[in-house]
Amino acid sequence: MLFADMLTRTPISTPLNVWLLQALEHSGLSQSALAERLDAVVQKKVDRSTINKMVLGKRSISAEELLRISEITGFDVPGEAPLTPTIAIAGKVGAGAQVPVFDVYPKGAGPQVECPPGLSPHGVVAVQIEGDSMEPVFSAGDLLFYTRHTHEGVPADVVGHRCVVEDEDGMGWVKQVKAGDEPGLFHLISLNPGANTMWNKRLRWAARVRLHWPAELARTV
Known part of the structure; x- marks a missing residue:
């Protein structure tokens, strides 16, 4: 089936x-x-x-x-089971304040959220926004969905885009990632115009945000 x-x-x-x-x-x-x-x-x-x-x-x-x-x-799935695919919530990320990131790649025991319409759940992870430092782009409690194509490092195709990242200190952020002044360094541009840019940061990994899902639409299971 x-x-x-x-x-x-x-x-x-x-x-x-x-x-x-x-x-x-x-x-x-x-x-x-x-x-x-x-x-x-x-x-x-x-x-x-x-x-x-x-x-x-x-x-x-x-x-x-x-x-x-x-x-x-080897036992058949119930023919009419009420099924909805789910996606794991890895943890929380911030923008202006440091938030320790808990990443579930590739396995985690955190809460699950119903998969938004039109998004495949395969290989996708969600993080929850903490604080209001990303207003008006993202609000506290909103979910961001992303896929990590590599366990470590920053793929070239994420540079220039809004990403979920983990820095070398284990802190999670949502920033626009730009190339730094030297190889292996990156500028993290805040989504809030009033917040400071983080210059020449080393990152453990970065993954492009695939979907922003407002808190009022999210259904955890």
Whole structure:
């Protein structure tokens, strides 16, 4: 079944925790065995307690997890499961104030947000704006979605664009990235005209902002 097809189905009465119990029985896998195999293929951290909470109905099952569980157990996905793809929120970033960045690349256990319409969830991570130093471009609580094509370094194609970056001190920022005065150095241009530019900074990584999603539209799961 195509993932896109699954997303168009309407809800059914069978709870997903019941479906999970059926999938475990069908496969003969223990909760621990399923947790180990699922943890290797999904973005969020999964252990036995995670599976147990799913079985008890105390934790939701994301669209990605549902699809992977079906693949692992060989048990069909519910024909009309209410699925919405989700994206991990890596942490928070600032503009005028330093904010330690917590990056989940490639795996994280942070909260999830429903994927905005028109954006593929594959390889995409979100960060949340902290503070009002990016007004009027971005507001506190807004989400920025990005994709890191390399784990380290600054790809040439992000220079000149608004990016989520992590500096050498582990601080996260949203800035326009421009080439610095020497190779390996970058000027970080503030989005707020009243804020100071950060000159000749070394960066651990930078990723271009793909989408800005206002806080009032974001739905965490």
